[in-house]
Amino acid sequence: MRRNAAQGMPGKPATKKARPKSTRKASIATLSMPLKERAYQLIKHRILTCAFKPGENLNEAAVADMLKLGRTPVNQAFDRLRLEALVDVIPRKGIVVRHIHFDEVLQISEARILNEAYAIRLAAERASTAEISAMREILAEAAHLNGDIERFIMLDREFHMMIANAARNEVLSDILLNLNERSLRLWSISLADEEHKKSVNTEHHEIFLALCHRDASAAEEAMRRHIDSFRLTILKKLSDLQSDLGQMRESSAAQRKSLSLQK
Template structure:
């Protein structure tokens, strides 16, 4: 029987392999369709094949790898069907979150969003895309928490990841930050007013902005799609 120490060490090794591969895949350092070998990855990280296999399974569960018996494991190509499903699910969840938020919103909640929005405006003025990404993450997570549905953000993030990988192929994403901040400001006002109709309309417009990017990437990089 394995000791607890052995299990902790194996889990830690798996995490290291997983996190490294995850970042390489979502950043497109490793492109869709690329073959990955357990043996090669194990050699690269100087580990046994078991933690690599465990990391592969986690990546497959996130739709980032395609593992088939007796065939090479590949980085999963984009799928318009899966992307469309992710868009549908995220919109459905966010609409319900803002509906719930409007029912319970308090003035002190608006102050929390205002603090986040001030930081968003500041990082956009400095063209700090990485920091804006984190603040955008915090903004949507905060609304989930304040609405009383913190776990909803896990679903939102899962859907968002499936589209973010594709967006790396898009040019001019940084220029959209100002537009996204304006959407966030409008959403914050709708929540402060407890205006469910306006909050829902703003969320639809906000999430719909990605559709043009998806279409453009699909047209320009068809080789990365199923």
């Protein structure tokens, strides 16, 4: 019986079903939410997408004004984000977006390689025709995106979570959901680079082809290469970012000193 290479399944392609709409906006606040939850979701979204950059000082009043919310829900949101280790409260500096440390990148990468390599092996055996078709649609949309980094990140996340779900292991899926959320800030930094976006599209295509052919070993190897490429890219980007922050601080200190001497 002929195998349909695009779907990785024998026989005629199944009737195409529409891919469920993306849940990329699910975590963003809506007007129906309580104010403290709305503030939390909006600020967290800005941190995870690096609209608020690692190391950036946040003024509570300015953030409240930006979000058109009162100081109380914003203060409650920052308390919650501090408990989640997304912000720090530093004496005489106020609220600072938590830095991303090199050790954190290495630990997340190790955990992703271990768990996603196994998930893709299971998915190569268990993914349905409908799931493979949905993955194809995700990759097709990602390949034609121009400039919409946030949408690209959400498609990247959706692709990886579809693999996790196709593994048919709820415990593993929950682990990968947590890892993907912890990776969001890293994706926001690495995928700002157009060349890296092209590499990601190529790497995803290699993973997908192996999955279509039900080749668990090839799929695992492609996934390992993909995550290792991510690790190397983000480490370089973080090094560049820290260098830029250092230069900004030196420039700011020099300006303050100059103003002090002029008085």
